[in-house]
Amino acid sequence: DHFNIPKLHARHHYPENICWLGAPYNYSTEITERYHIEVAKKAYKATNWKDYMKQMILWLTRQEKIYLC
Structure with a gap:
């Protein structure tokens, strides 16, 4: 009874x-x-499929910089 908290009851x-x-x-x-x-x-898709994680990070960083300009 002492745990009659509205958030717990609502679930x-x-x-x-x-x-x-x-x-x-x-x-x-x-x-x-x-x-x-x-x-x-x-x-x-912007990578050459070799070591793609680094290329993806670089691509995303460039896209964010373009967006912020």
Whole structure:
């Protein structure tokens, strides 16, 4: 009884609320999946596939510098 904290109590209602209202906003993997496509895959394609991690880091660094200009 002394652990009747609202945050702990609310978790019991999550499954019912998600079924009734759908997933909460900003709790989707779509944003991170899209970011992976835009950044990681483009960076990999910009390499010559030899020692690609260093090339990807360099490519990403350049893209960030261009973005900040």
